[in-house]
Amino acid sequence: MDGNFGEMIYKARIRLGYTITKTATLSGVSHSTISSAEKNSGKPGFDALYKIGVALDLDPHELIDAAPHLDLSKAPPTALIFGESKDVQVIFSRRLRELRVSIGKTQMEMKKKLSITELRYGYMESGREMPDERLLREIAVELNTTKEFLLGKTDDPTRPN
Missing domain, CATH: 1.10.260.40 (lambda repressor-like DNA-binding domains)
Structure with a gap:
């Protein structure tokens, strides 16, 4: 599923009736990051896509997998991406x-x-x-x-x- 992460974000946001501003507030990701991600003109990182996915009720890993500029196998071993956490x-x-x-x-x-x-x-x-x-x-x-x-x-x- 390569290259359509922007479309996934846009469709989910519209389905939920969210503005870019509301999505930014819910996800903790900047307005400009979401806007450029929807247009596939930006290259949001693992953490930003994870947070956007959660805010829009999308599987964050599918969203990350759809981003051609990211390689899930090279994701940092942070608790938000994969692995166990004691937090x-x-x-x-x-x-x-x-x-x-x-x-x-x-x-x-x-x-x-x-x-x-x-x-x-x-x-x-x-x-x-x-x-x-x-x-x-x-x-x-x-x-x-x-x-x-x-x-x-x-x-x-x-x-x-």
């Missing part, structure tokens, strides 16, 4: 996204269920923000898991009966 914020953001996707919910549906802003939810999935204790409990219930699993204290996602 609670990284573990939480990964597990939050993985569980949400596995039950077929969108970010929009989750933010409504949790009564939080779309921006806050996007920040949690991109690893930029952690929930407070109350919200963490609500997320665990909504995703049918435990707080301990979301925080990486256990690898067992099963809720006790």
Whole structure:
């Protein structure tokens, strides 16, 4: 899947009804990086494409794979790209996204269920923000898991009966 990362970003952004500015805010990537990426005129790095992918509900690895200027095999061994991490914020953001996707919910549906802003939810999935204790409990219930699993204290996602 080479060369169409810009089109993937554009279509996902339009599908979600996001402006470039909103996408930049949710992803933490600059407006100009997103704009040039959509036109395939820029060469965003691994981290930028990962953050854009998460913000737009795209598989970040597919987006990176579609970028002809990047070679996934040469990606830096950062926690955001691949490999394990002991950082609670990284573990939480990964597990939050993985569980949400596995039950077929969108970010929009989750933010409504949790009564939080779309921006806050996007920040949690991109690893930029952690929930407070109350919200963490609500997320665990909504995703049918435990707080301990979301925080990486256990690898067992099963809720006790």
